[in-house]
Amino acid sequence: MRKVAILGIGQTKVDEQWDKSLREIGGEAAFLAMQDAGVDKVDALYVGNMLSSMVSGQNQLGTFFSDWIGLWKQEAVKIEAACGSGGAAFRSGLMAVASGEVESALVVGVEKMTDKAGRDVTSALATAADSDYEVEQGVSFVGINALIMRRYMHEFGWKHEDFAPFSINAHANAMHNPYARLHEKVSVDKFERSAMIATPINLLDASPVGDGAAAAIIVPADKVLRQPKIVVAASAAATDTISVHSRKDPLFLNASYLSSRQAYTMAGVTQDDIDVFELHDAFSIMAALSLEATGFAERGQGVRLGLENQIGIQGKIPVCTRGGLKARGHPVGATGMYQIVEVAQQLRHECGTTQVDGATIGMAQNIGGSGATILTHILRREN
C-alpha cells in the first residue's frame, strides 16, 4: 500500500457547548482541517462517533456530515468502537487512501455529550462495556476501572497518591492548550482531597467528558508539498475480550501490547524512538497500564515513570502533552482524533511551551472500552 500523510488538521475546544449542535461542532473541526490543508473537497469522509444516536437522536453521521460540510455525492460512513471510535475512523480513512481506493479522506472524530443529563450520559457510556455480563450486574464504566485500579494497587503495592503525577502532568500541559477543557493546576494535596467517584478513583483520576471534534485530511504522501511532511508510519488495531473479567490477566492491556508491537515493526522503530506519546488516560490507572503494555515500563511499574518525572515534556517519554484525556477532556468518540491532531502539532513543532524539543516520531493510542479495542498510530516528521 502507498505511503500516506496528514495534509491538514483542525479541532474545537473541548467544552460544554450548550449553544452548539452536534452538526456545528463536527462541521467546525472539519472546516478547520480543510482550511489548514488548503482544500475545499475530499473524496471520502470517515466519522468516528459513539453516542450520537442516544444523545442527539441522530444516526448515519457519515452522510449527516458530508451533507453539512458540502461534500455532496461523496462516500461517507461512520465508524464506532466506543471511546476508540476516533482512532478506528482514522484507520478506515488511512486504509481507503493507502489502498488507492480514494485520493483524499477527511476523518472527523466528534462527540456531543451535554444535550443529556449526566445520569443519561453515564448510561450511554456504559454501552461500551458488556451489556449482559457487566452492565446488567450494576457496574458502571468508572466502576470497572475502579476494580482494575484497586487490584493493581493491591498487586503491586502502590498507594493512591502514587498516581498523582499523571493528573498533575496532564493538567500542567493543558494550561498551554487553548483547546483543552480544563485550565487548572493540580497538586498532590489537591489530587488526594478531590471527591471520590468509585473507590479508589476520585475526580482527579478521571477524565471529564465534553463536546468536541477533531479532524484531519489524509492524502498520499507524494502529493504533499507542505513542509514538514507528517507521514503516517504505522497503523495497527487489536482487540481483547470485551469484559475485563474474561481476561486471564486483568492488569495487562494485551490489545495495547499487540497493536503497539505491530506498529513498531511497521514503522521500523522501538519504543525508545518515540518522542511523544498521546496515551488514553481516561483514568489514571489506564495511563499506567498503557505505559506498561507499550513497553515503556515493566509490569506494575507504570506509575514509577510518573513518580520519577519521566512523563513530562522534558522526560524520557512525554505523555498527554496537550492535556491528555484528563485535562484536554474526553469527548469519547472524538478523543482518538484529538490524539492524532495533537501528535501532528508536536511533529510540526507548533506546541510552544509544551513543545517536545525536536520531536520527530509520535505515537497515539486510542482505547475503546476497558482495553477491549485498541488502535495504535505512529506519525513521523519528514523534511
Add this chain to the structure above:
Amino acid sequence: MRKVAILGIGQTKVDEQWDKSLREIGGEAAFLAMQDAGVDKVDALYVGNMLSSMVSGQNQLGTFFSDWIGLWKQEAVKIEAACGSGGAAFRSGLMAVASGEVESALVVGVEKMTDKAGRDVTSALATAADSDYEVEQGVSFVGINALIMRRYMHEFGWKHEDFAPFSINAHANAMHNPYARLHEKVSVDKFERSAMIATPINLLDASPVGDGAAAAIIVPADKVLRQPKIVVAASAAATDTISVHSRKDPLFLNASYLSSRQAYTMAGVTQDDIDVFELHDAFSIMAALSLEATGFAERGQGVRLGLENQIGIQGKIPVCTRGGLKARGHPVGATGMYQIVEVAQQLRHECGTTQVDGATIGMAQNIGGSGATILTHILRREN
C-alpha cells in the same frame, strides 16, 4: 487493488427472536459463514449495525462479536450508515482485503429489534433521518417515504394499486426462502385492502422489521479453490443530502445513480448484463425509484416493470428473488448483508424454485436513510 471473492456465507431466519440475544443472532450467522467457508479464524471482523446501543444497550459491536466468536486479538470494528450499515460494512471488509492489509475478513450484518416496544423502535429508526430538520418536525421514517410516494403518484399519474406487483413478487419469492420472515401470498385485492400506515403507504407497501444476521467471509480471489468462485466485481458508495427536502429532485435517487454507474464501470458491465438485482425495497416506492436510478426504467416508469411482469424470476430484471426487504424482512443494519448473501446464493445456483437460470452477474444495492447513503456491489460467478 487485488481481486477478492466470497469464500463463505451464512444467515439466520429473519424473525421475532425473543429467545435469542443480539450476541447469539450475530454469532449464529458468523459461525455459519465460517463453516461454509471451511475456516475457523479470520484476520479482521467488520460488523454492520444500526440500533444496538438504543435497543440492546450495547455498543462496540466489533469487539463484542470478535470476543463471542472467538476471534480474540483480531482487529474488529463496527460500521454504521443507518439501513445501509450492512453494505457499508461489506465495503469496509472488501477494502481491507483488497488492499492487502488483511488476508481474510468476516463481515456480519446484525440487528436485534424485538427487545423494545414498537413505538421505541419507530423512534430509533427515525435516527436515520435528520434529527433537527425532519424528526423534530414530527415526521417518522415511513412518513418521509409516504410524502415521496404521494408526490410520485401525483407527478407520474400512477394509482396505488400499480405498486402491488412489487409486494406480490417479493412475497411470492419469499415462499421458497426458509430464512424469510413472511411466508404469505399477496394478491392485488389483498394489497389494496391492507391497513393504512401513512397514506399512501399501507402495510403491504412496507417491509417488516425483525431480528436477523447475515455474514460473509472475504478473501483474495486467487486463494479460492471452491467452484464456482463468487468474485466481487465492483463496490461503490455515494451519498445525497440527508434530508429529502434539501434535494433538487426528491423523486430521483441520485446516490443510487452515482454508485450504480461507478459500479457498472468498475465491473465492465451495463445494467443489461445484470441477471439478479437485490434492491432496497424498504417501501414499494423505493423499489420503483431504485429501478429508475440504476437504469432499468425511465424516470417515473419503475412501476411499469412490475405491471409488465419484468421483475419476476423469469423477467427482464428479477428483483427480491429471496423475498426482498418486503417479505424476507428488514432487520435494518443486517439487510445489506442479506442482499450480498442472497446474490451469492443466486450465483452459486442454490435457489431452487426461485433460481434465476444461469445467473452469472448479480447486483445488491443497500440504502441508508431515504436515499442518503447508497452502496452498490456487483458479484460475478466465475468457474
